[in-house]
Amino acid sequence: MADPQRSSTVPVLVVLPRLLVNLFPGSVREVAVSASTVREAIDALDARWPGMRDRLCDSRPAIRRHINVFVDGERAALDTPLAPGTEVIIMTAISGG
């Protein structure tokens, strides 16, 4: 879980894909959270909308294969650090059939 007391957490903006928002009634496309890594940002999302972590991460744990998380325009992993004001963009990758 994200710990707002930790000095290393910083305010970031997370942008969620519409498909994900559809799965969680009451969720919104842009969410301000406090986190120091992508993992903590996803933890914060899960605290707000229980179950959202499972939709974004598998149990290895890792970001799901067809989910892309971009931090400063680069594909990120769970451990990618976040700077203050970073925009974390979560996108669904090309998939389906």
Next chain:
Amino acid sequence: MASKVLVLLGTKKGAFILESNTGRRSWSLRGPFCETWPLNHVIADPATGTIWGAGGDAWFGPAVWKSTDLGATWTHSSEGLAYREGEEPIKSAWSLAPANGALYAGVEPAGLFRSDDAGQTWRHVAGLRNHPTRPEWQPGGAGLILHSIVPDANDPKRIWVAISSAGVFHSPDGGITWEPRNRGTRADYLPEEQRYPEFGQCVHCLVQAQGLPDRLYQQNHCGMYRSDDGGRSWQSIEAGLPSSFGFPAAAHPREPATLYLLPLNGDIAGRYVPDAKAAVWRTRDGGDSWEDLREGLPQQNVFFGVLRQAMATDRLEPAGVYFGTNSGALYASADEGDSWRCIAQHLPLITSVETLVVED
């Protein structure tokens, strides 16, 4: 007096529900539900009317969907539906079965989960994957899937599962210990002297006969079989059928000797109906003899197949029988299979068919 019949469809693009009165002449269709997720199995608990859908989305992973209002609204959860960190993650939920107030889910890669709160949270029934044969389980064409769950209606501790292609396993103690139950079923894809192994058979579908708890039927990749001793031994019942290959099996709701199969032309022959003519095959004597049921089914240029969970019966009298095709058509019989009608078409690939009779 029953008031309506629901046919629940899992498809590659969500769940659909067809609805009719007990006459089963005209049907209405609702859907797609579940955000068009690929669903492998949509079932209902006849005791409560709760509907669940098991599936896995390419983006968002495995989950079990739930509706307590006959499909009007849905929620989803996968809380606890996971193996330990570091293990190969679960790709998809494949099968569901209510049992004495609990709900079981089978997943890919093969494992069994149990929910005691109607699908909100799950716990791993770890005994199955702790079985010493597990490192040797081989996936079938659809992956290493646990696709059939058969809880014994009379004894809550007894449960059978079927895994492609590890075979049938039985637990006498609620899932703590398991043993393979495949004696007498063939594995034609192994060297000749190894064709009757203890496990590793490619079972396609496992069902229990109504009223005879130790009678099981299975459609296998390599033959059709009946067991009268809870799966300890199996007898071939494929004589009289047009092939030894197929996917689904559906038991009659009351008669333990009546079973419906839908044989396909063969595993390397295209896997569509034999001679490109659709037929359901029915036995009324436990598989000793078979009759083909074709009235109302297309008999020319038919190249569809029917998947392992895509045939079902309802519990009305006479019993309804239903099958959904991989070309998105649903066929129904309201007279035990004697005659058929296409009641939906142009749907996505149909992965599962189940029924729910709702009383007034």
